[in-house]
Amino acid sequence: MCLWPIEGVRALVLSCDFEGSPLTIVEAMMNGLPVVSLDCPVAPSAIVLDGVNGILVPFGSTEGETVQRLADAFCTIASGRLVFDEVTVLNSVNRYMPDVVKNGWEEFLRSME
Numbered sequence: 001m002c003l004w005p006i007e008g009v010r011a012l013v014l015s016c017d018f019e020g021s022p023l024t025i026v027e028a029m030m031n032g033l034p035v036v037s038l039d040c041p042v043a044p045s046a047i048v049l050d051g052v053n054g055i056l057v058p059f060g061s062t063e064g065e066t067v068q069r070l071a072d073a074f075c076t077i078a079s080g081r082l083v084f085d086e087v088t089v090l091n092s093v094n095r096y097m098p099d100v101v102k103n104g105w106e107e108f109l110r111s112m113e
Contacts, residue, residue, distance in 0.1 A: 011036050011054070011077045015070055019043040029053055029093040032086035036073045038066065053084065053092040 012028035014037040025035050025047050035054035037044040048054040055073040060066040076082045094100060 009033060011074070013070070013074050014038065014044065016040060022047075026093050026096045029089050030096070032090045034077065034084040034089050036070065036077065038070060047093065049092060051082075053089040055082070 010033070012024065012033050012035045014022065014025065014035060016022075016038065018040050019037075019042060022043050025037065025044065028035055029047070035044075035048050037048050037054065037056060039045055039056040039058050045056055048056050050056040055076070057066075057069045057073045060069055077084075
């Protein structure tokens, strides 16, 4: 499911200190793109499977160390030292596909009758 193909893009980098429910991660993965994300509270670790569909970067003890870790992770992908299988990345977010979500809601609503 390619939503907006951008030639030459290798990954999405998310450098936020906090994320609620980042649809951006799911959208990138629906396009087969791995995600490099800071392991901030709540959402990224629920979606990004380190080494499977992206890289979760732990916070450092200083801002500079955190930035360096993020840059190192991005460089690992950009240099080709770590390559993610596009189909594996895409399949890792199947539970967020519109039909799956729709069916889940329909099942839930039927159970309320």
